[in-house]
Amino acid sequence: MLSRTLLGENIVMFRGKEGAPQAILDRCPHRFAPLSAGRLNDGVVTCGYHGLSFDGEGRCVGNPHGKPGAIRTRSFPIVARNMILWVWMGDPDQADAARIPDCSFIDETPEAARITGTLPTGAHYQLIVDNIMDLSHADYLHPTTLGGMFTGAKTHVSGGNDRLLIEYNAVDCNPAPAFHSIVPPPQKADVRVEVQWFAAGVMILAAGAQPTGTTRDPGRDSFTLHSITPETDGSAHYFYCSTRPFLTDNVEVSASIKAALEKAFVEEDKPMLELQQRQIGDADFWSLNPLLLPIDSAAVQVRRALDKLIDAEARDER
Amino acid sequence: MLSRTLLGENIVMFRGKEGAPQAILDRCPHRFAPLSAGRLNDGVVTCGYHGLSFDGEGRCVGNPHGKPGAIRTRSFPIVARNMILWVWMGDPDQADAARIPDCSFIDETPEAARITGTLPTGAHYQLIVDNIMDLSHADYLHPTTLGGMFTGAKTHVSGGNDRLLIEYNAVDCNPAPAFHSIVPPPQKADVRVEVQWFAAGVMILAAGAQPTGTTRDPGRDSFTLHSITPETDGSAHYFYCSTRPFLTDNVEVSASIKAALEKAFVEEDKPMLELQQRQIGDADFWSLNPLLLPIDSAAVQVRRALDKLIDAEARDER
Amino acid sequence: MLSRTLLGENIVMFRGKEGAPQAILDRCPHRFAPLSAGRLNDGVVTCGYHGLSFDGEGRCVGNPHGKPGAIRTRSFPIVARNMILWVWMGDPDQADAARIPDCSFIDETPEAARITGTLPTGAHYQLIVDNIMDLSHADYLHPTTLGGMFTGAKTHVSGGNDRLLIEYNAVDCNPAPAFHSIVPPPQKADVRVEVQWFAAGVMILAAGAQPTGTTRDPGRDSFTLHSITPETDGSAHYFYCSTRPFLTDNVEVSASIKAALEKAFVEEDKPMLELQQRQIGDADFWSLNPLLLPIDSAAVQVRRALDKLIDAEARDER
Structure with a gap:
């Protein structure tokens, strides 16, 4: 049980x-x-x-x-x-x-290339969704692992209702340290990252990098599920599963990715999210007049979509 | 002090x-x-x-x-x-x-045959009263010590106002392990248990067992006081004192009864009561629409009697 | 930071x-x-x-x-x-x-003769101000260090608005143990202590003692800052700094004063203040109808002055 x-x-x-x-x-x-x-x-x-x-x-x-x-x-x-x-x-x-997001990339990945984790996080689930829907944070919070090229990337947001896609294209950039096994420094890279959000808290992140100017092979993209289940108003269960289609039986690569993800998620994201929650307390997020920046576009659209879905459900119940 | x-x-x-x-x-x-x-x-x-x-x-x-x-x-x-x-x-x-319940059985018992305990319990006192006023729980929560024959016993409830009596008669039953020193297995027994409740939280339990069909000697009944004093809305002081009229100088029997009571009260009742309290939180007990079963008869009558006494006292104060 | x-x-x-x-x-x-x-x-x-x-x-x-x-x-x-x-x-x-109280006695004291401490205290800042504005408590709470002669002293309170002075004059008294280095027992002493309060929570205590009947030299007064900064409604930062104008390079005297202050503040005041706070909880202080004694004169005047200042500020904000 x-x-x-x-x-x-x-x-x-x-x-x-x-x-x-x-x-x-x-x-x-x-x-x-x-x-x-x-x-x-x-x-x-x-x-x-x-x-x-x-x-x-x-x-x-x-x-x-x-x-x-x-x-x-x-x-x-x-x-x-x-x-x-x-x-x-x-x-x-x-x-x-039928509305469950397709996460078949998990089953299709050999076990040795799947990295999973559960992170009890003392923060409202929407703060965690914000976090993933605005990857620019990785440049500042995860500079030694996942960040570096998001702030300068071109972004495009599409979709609406109960799903939303944000794409990052960073051309001729210094890729995040996590890509160094694919594009070792000082080589520059073209990096593409997509995050697909499914209401309420499921996000699938696809990421690929190749040396600048070479041809992208989407079949080599890594996928990471970020699934956030609310626990209480101030806490959530954060589940993640990262997969890759290459070097799938290389346990050393798995160990190195696992270490990078745990540093980023456990040591950096979780404390920051919990500090945010403590600052916000019981207040309504919008009542605090958050400053809106261009990087917030996808996260804000997700929040508005959730508000609509929550209102609609409340209307149905009446 | x-x-x-x-x-x-x-x-x-x-x-x-x-x-x-x-x-x-x-x-x-x-x-x-x-x-x-x-x-x-x-x-x-x-x-x-x-x-x-x-x-x-x-x-x-x-x-x-x-x-x-x-x-x-x-x-x-x-x-x-x-x-x-x-x-x-x-x-x-x-x-x-003059309204203090008579607990002279305590003084009349030699010290070696008295087993006492204080149990700070994180539960509303009425949940603890419920527990004692419905001993059927012992069959499920205390199967290795005090339970076994309550679910099948005949019960009779009498009294009202500020005191109430529930009697259990289990004929030709497998007695609870606590009675094995009196009726060793595989012998069957006739067991009689009475619980007398005095408002608000004092209960005296009398229990006796003898081999099936033999004559009951009420003089050999054991008595146990369960006295519950509210501390806060969500916690209580649970005092108990168990006495017996036989083998009163046998410290090994005392040690064995003490171990059984501590297992039942400390390791089983207290955690269950505190889990109940956490589920109920600040809610009014009745507002949660508890399912009523025949076993609840005495406990529900006690709750209703308490509601009346509390209302009457509130009226007096106005 | x-x-x-x-x-x-x-x-x-x-x-x-x-x-x-x-x-x-x-x-x-x-x-x-x-x-x-x-x-x-x-x-x-x-x-x-x-x-x-x-x-x-x-x-x-x-x-x-x-x-x-x-x-x-x-x-x-x-x-x-x-x-x-x-x-x-x-x-x-x-x-x-310009309204910052003058604490130049701190800078003017050589470092070896300055004793400082920070005491996170789980009590409303006004309870800590009460404590310092009524030094009679030292006779009961700090009998082995700072107390002994306050209850019998003559007191005089003056000032108002945002500052207030209370003076204690104890003539021919048994001085507090903290004065024994100046007036060793069984000698009696004349002791003078002044506490100047500045709104909201700054108090400067000046204290001097000399053998009974001898001439007081105000230049030998010790000064202690008690500065209380509210943290939350139920907690405060308590900063203190004690200085003396004599034996300023004697580190043993400093160590002995430091030990006395820590015993008094950390082991005696802080627990008492936190117990008070727990008894009061969220209640308004006056709603509990505190008994007023002559010793409360300065503390009550300070509370009333604070109430006025707080009301005036609230009016300004409207």
Whole structure:
């Protein structure tokens, strides 16, 4: 059983009888004990306080004190795809697995070339989305690993509604240290990075570099998933998975990328995001009148798209 | 001096000149320093900040800066009885020592056969009362010590107002491991357990077991006091004292009962109660629509009785 | 860079190009990152998140993503005087360095005879001001160091508005242990202590003692600054600096005074102030109806003066 707080709700996830993932409210409807403090047996969770049992649909399938009858706890649509558990926290009737972003690049990458991490971050999920939707920050926060060529790059933003694309093209630049294995200094490079955002907090980053003026091979792009799941109003689960299509069995390259990502994400992004959150506190982000810069274009469009989606959902619920 | 927060008030308890227990507000009326941070001398507490002195009635009996005059701090009726300090936190005129539940079984038990404990618990006191007023939980939470025969037992609830009795009769059952010294397995037993509740949080549990079909001797019942004093809205002092009328000088039996109670109360009840509290947070218990089961009968009657008593007291104060 | 929370605002202090102290809001106007998490270079602070740079006036002097234009962060008037940084948190137009209390006794004292300390204290700054404006507490809280003769001393309070003086004259008294190097027991002494308060939280204490009946030499008075800067509503920065005009190169005397002050301030005052704060919590001080004693005269006058000044400032802002 895996107990996690998602969007302020306590959820317990486990495998059903047939092995499929299940997600139900981690709270017995009787006396509110967390079901995750009980026992899992053959796809059924039994509350450790008074023995009520629930299946993955949230149905009571065992009541030692009477009939299970109509006893239920809430269940949540959940799908395992591309090595990720996708839980739908909204109206179950609106759950649509077809809208899950395609992360098949994860499965298609040999394990040795996949670098994954989970980063509990004490910051509102939108601050983390801002972070990825404005990669110029890498030039200042990650100068020794991922940054260097974003501020001078040409950018283009497209899309809208629930997805958005930002492209960075840096021509004849000094590439970030992370690209030095592909374009060693003092060689200059042409670098292209794309970030595709999917509402609410899923971003897929594609990045490629080659020596200046040589032909780009999109088949050599690296992909990194940044998936941000809100935990509470001031914290989020930050999942990432970085893959590459080259040197896929070279564990030394993997170790070096892993070290760079952990330096950037754990030692630099996470503290900065948490400091931001502490400064903002409970205030509404816009109420603080943030200065808008050209680099914020994609992040601001994402925030406005989210505001619209959140408003629309609130209207539907009324 | 013993400083404790009771019902949200900071209280300091100490012995007066003649040795009688005293309880006054642990807050100097001058600058609100806790008196317990001062000195106790001959039944008088002197504030460590500016030297005002108070006796157990809360009267100022020493003021180095003027006359004691009418300076007072609040005092609370307090009685030591049956090795327990009973403090009355309400209107002092309503204090009535005759209403203190009789716990003389404690004094009457030789020290070697008394097992006592204090358990600071991060849960609303009514959650702890619920716990004791529904012993079916022992079958699921304490299967290796106290539980096993409650779910199948016949129960009977009687009383009302400020006291309530629930009786459990389990006939020809597999007794809880705690009874194995009396009825060793695989023998079956007839077990009888009674819990008498006294408002607000005092419960006395009487328990006896004998081999199936043999005659019950009420004189061999064990008694356990469960006394729950609210500390704050989300925490309570849980005091317990378990006694037995047999093998009273057998320290090994005492050690084994003590181990069983600590496993049940400290390792199982306390974490579960604190998890419940975290799930409930500041919400009103009933607002969460708890599922009602037959096992909840006594606990729900106690909650309703408490609601009435609390309402009546609030009306009196208006 | 020195980052401190003053009056609930996060401030970063640093030296400008010419070496003068600077104080600006420790929050980038772009995404609210604390500037103190960035880099200081030649009097300019560069944000570690997206590279905006600010000088000590709060002007943006570097924007890698466009023109600095009118980008600003708040700056605060700051003056270094008498080894103290004085920051003005109010309306910058009202800042008036001429109103800074004269603490030249600090500079005029050789370093070996200056004893300084910073005490983060979890108490509202007015509780700490109360503490110093009523030295009678020393007789009860600091009997082994600073107290003994205040309760019996004659006091006189004068002044008003934004400054106030309380004088203590103890004639033919047993002086506090801290005076034993000047008047060794069992000799009696005449002791004079003055505390001058300057709004909001600056107090200068002058103290002198001589054998009973001998002539007082004001030139031998010791001076101690007690400067209390609010951090949040429930905490303050407590700075102190004690000087003496005699035995100024005697490091043993300095060590002994330092030990006495630390015992009194760190081990006795700070815990008592923090206990007071916990008892008071969020409540308004006066709403708790504190008992008023003659010893409170100066402290109460200071509180009333502060209330007036705070009201007047609030009126000005409207």
